[in-house]
């Protein structure tokens with residue numbers, strides 16, 4: 001019944017653009033929000049409508065991908081910026097009550113803009129005012145609210161200790177909420193795994209507006225939100241993260257070589273040794289185009305963090321990768337928090353205060369895709385890949401090595417399944433800056449699609465694997481189908497790519513906690529509702545824990 005009601009309300013809203021019906025959804029939402037918020041806090045501070053200047057500020061400053069910041073991008077009816085947890089509950093309850101979609105936004109880095117756009121009438125729940133972080137060194141943990149960025153988390157940890165850190169993403173402006181719930185990896189993944197592997201508790205708001213922790217949500221849901229994409233299940237309010245040890249001195253380097261001056265051979269060898277190095281060593285390879293007085297060539301940059309001192313690093317490299325010719329003066333010793341700045345491209349001399357700055361250094365239009373590589377790619381195929389890159393204006397390929405700790409964690413431990421057997425992850429990224437014509441936008445996107453097609457034989461298959469945090473709607477979409485009949489079998493084509501065998505288990509958890517599919521969006525997990533017999537079978541196979 002609720003489903004039909006929601007459909008009716010939404011349809012009226014879309015098709016009968018009369019002020020009376022849109023006014024009533026509008027007014028009902030506001031009335032509901034006031035009724036469900038604590039009386040001492042007026043909702044006028046947390047509710048933003050298009051006529052408020054804060055509305056466009058919040059939309060524009062958060063949208064990281066300019067592709068979804070155009071006048072034709074669908075905009076929310078309201079943006080709600082909760083100050084306390086019960087505001088989040090109220091927003092969930094009221095979106096359900098009046099039949100509006102909800103979009104949860106922590107820091108807006110979603111590659112396809114799914115945290116701030118939707119095709120049906122919607123509300124953006126923006127967590128900008130839920131950013132507190134408390135670090136507890138004695139417990140080796142920290143509670144961090146979803147609206148904080150990973151840069152703020154790193155900063156708060158470093159403020160208290162030079163030998164503690166957290167293994168999450170490289171870009172400091174990434175939001176803790178979206179990033180961790182999608183997996184999250186950076187320079188310490190070979191030593192400590194993903195951000196989602198290092199979560200010990202969480203607070204959420206469920207579909208009924210209840211505030212729950214690990215114990216009260218149960219292990220099934222707690223499993224699902226660590227890598228399965230929380231927005232399909234609930235709103236994550238905060239995470240309790242496990243701090244990890246970092247040595248007082250780490251070493252970084254960046255060594256660049258032209259592709260046509262031996263670079264290809266280095267990349268070819270890197271494929272087999274990058275994932276096998278000592279787990280304290282992370283060396284990624286970034287391929288991009290360089291201009292030499294009008295001659296365009298490609299270069300590869302080996303960009304590295306070593307959790308230790310330079311002399312030890314030089315020994316390792318001399319032994320395993322002498323071809324690269326790493327020299328003493330390529331190496332920079334520093335603290336771990338300084339290495340965070342180094343990797344995020346801040347200029348030398350920046351203080352760590354910049355990590356508290358939420359605005360990205362620059363924004364652009366972009367499209368990305370991802371792959372996992374299990375067998376080294378031959379030199380001749382690499383050469384072909386470089387030719388593709390020379391066709392595109394600003395292509396970037398990022399090869400992140402796996403192995404180490406990633407090999408030790410079972411595929412079903414959390415929903416992120418890309419573990420043992422993967423040598424490295426590829427991100428194919430194209431960026432463009434000016435607001436070019438729609439035609440040229442199409443041209444850039446088309447390039448990524450053709451390249452992806454071309455790479456099919458050389459990367460993981462059955463399923464071809466993809467990383468959720470590099471979201472790609474080309475893989476498949478639920479479209480506007482926000483009904484409970486969103487078909488599990490139809491969504492398998494992309495679900496298996498992100499989650500492999502964990503997809504079914506995610507769908508079962510979804511069927512348990514949100515059977516009406518309120519938390520629905522283009523790539524949300526569909527509810528798989530089991531009958532009694534299937535439930536018992538699943539239980540026996542320990543596919544899922546029931547309450």
Ligand SMILES: Cc1cc2nc3c(=O)[nH]c(=O)nc-3n(C[C@H](O)[C@H](O)[C@H](O)COP(=O)(O)OP(=O)(O)OC[C@H]3O[C@@H](n4cnc5c(N)ncnc54)[C@H](O)[C@@H]3O)c2cc1C
Pocket residue numbers: 064103104105106107108109110111114115127146168169170171173174175176177178179180181182183184185186229230231232234235236237469470
């Ligand atoms: C410049 C840049 C650099 C990046 N670098 C890395 C990197 O080094 N490593 C890496 O692994 N990834 C990286 N990413 C990808 C990044 O991890 C994902 O885009 C991530 O989802 C961003 O989280 P967010 O909170 O900023 O985004 P948002 O757009 O706010 O959210 C992303 C998704 O998560 C959902 N969501 C957000 N908050 C919540 C919540 N509180 N509860 C439930 N659901 C929520 C949203 O609805 C949306 O579906 C990078 C992305 C960009 C743009």
Ligand SMILES: *[C@@H]1O[C@H](CO)[C@@H](O)[C@H](O)[C@H]1NC(C)=O
Pocket residue numbers: 044045046047048049051052054
């Ligand atoms: C939005 O505008 C209304 C009406 O002018 C005002 O009452 C409200 O406080 C504004 N909201 C915010 C968040 O500034």
Ligand SMILES: *[C@@H]1O[C@H](CO)[C@@H](O)[C@H](O)[C@H]1NC(C)=O
Pocket residue numbers: 045081083128129
């Ligand atoms: C919410 O966050 C915004 C942006 O950081 C800030 O300007 C505003 O003052 C905050 N609002 C409240 C009520 O704390």
Ligand SMILES: *[C@@H]1O[C@H](CO)[C@@H](O)[C@H](O)[C@H]1NC(C)=O
Pocket residue numbers: 292293294295
């Ligand atoms: C550009 O390439 C041409 C042809 O290979 C070469 O002769 C020329 O020196 C190059 N210019 C620069 C600035 O490298």
Ligand SMILES: *[C@@H]1O[C@H](CO)[C@@H](O)[C@H](O)[C@H]1NC(C)=O
Pocket residue numbers: 314315318319
């Ligand atoms: C590298 O190792 C070789 C022996 O394996 C040694 O002769 C050489 O001096 C080493 N070079 C450096 C820079 O340590």
